[in-house]
Amino acid sequence: MRRKVVIRVLAFGALFFAGLSLREQFLTSRQPQANAEISPASAPHAETSSPSATANIPNPAALPAKPSPALSPEQKQENIVKERERLQELCTKDDPASLAAILDDLTNPEKEIRLAAIEAAKQFGSKDAISALEAAAAASQDIHEQIAFLEAADFLSLPTIADPEVQIPRTPDEIAAAQQRRAQLAAMKQARLQQRGLIQNTTVPANAPPPADPNAAPAAQ
């Protein structure tokens, strides 16, 4: 009889402690979820650790760029004017950075700016621009722009009027001789013009009527 009671008590005790252990495990496993629910701010960190969660966060690089607000025609024109003025200033300089900025505008979306950049490249005067102009001509779909690009490239390939090979110093005698030649040619031209004037004053047209005879009797009425 006593043995049976002891066995029952021991069995009941074992069950009791097993139940306590299970309860403890149950409570411990729920805590992380409870924390995540309480602090939503930490949820993204928890989610990023999960492969499935990363797929839900949009990659900023993959997002389509927000369209910039459309410019009014007046704002667009103002931008064009400002860029043309900037090119006008850049072409007076002679540093590589200014040339690079000019050549950058050879492919500007605005045609007016591209044409201004062509002129600025010519004014800048560097043969380093030739290849960029030729490349822009090859890439252009506009025949008139292609011509403008290539003409500018040809222009830059020429020697300039100020090159040392062109401006060879002259001796005083050479200068005097050149001025004398010019004065002689000017005098000859003046004489030709005067002669032409005299001829024009006396030449009679081929089909002109003969001059009236001042002594002839007046025609009958």
Place this chain on the structure above:
Amino acid sequence: MKVILRGVCASVCLLGATAAKGFVLSYPSVPVFFSGTVYWISNYNGNMNVPINKTAFTSKTLIALLNASSSATNDMFYVTGTNQIPKGSYFIWNPYRESLGITNKNGFFFPLEGSYNIATNTTHSYDYGYMDVDDEGLIGTYNLKSSNSAGSETDVTGIYFYFDDGNGNYLEIYGTATLNWTYGPVTAGSQETALDVSITGTGNDDSEWVDYYYAVPADFSAHGKGHGLESSSNIPFFYKY
């Protein structure tokens, strides 16, 4: 009359320049950038097989020619206090006075024609360039709002460009200019005005030189934009000029 008037105006500008070195003409002098090509031959003796050369010029190279001319640098020194046009300088054109000058952002200004006293009762005149507008061949069309006189104008005219560095390089070129004016609303008798200049030409006057050799201009162009305050009494330009 135009030559005398230009001389008077240039002298007035010069007085301004010498009285306050660094004076820069304000609008309506607009920046203008020249370019062109010239054929020339280094021979006047009728020798055989002498090549015809082609060279290019721009505003920068014309300025380089002036800087290499003892005549121009001497006059420049009397007028500006320096005998070299600084880097970064550019031409400006006043269509009303038909005058050309060279200026920069730092206050340098050299009018291409003018005169100055070198001694008591002794005046020295110089003339290195100008750009004339035709008096009669100047046609235009314009439209101004009745409410505030804002509007625009387009003129077409003949021009005559003259450049002589005093050192054997001489250009006289005829061309056609298109002047596009944009006028803001009138305020106290003046209007904010923008002028866009576009010039092309090929005609010449039979007396060009490159390094004292005969030359023939092949093509010529000039472009530029400027803005400033314009008196309403000068609008439209083609009619009031």
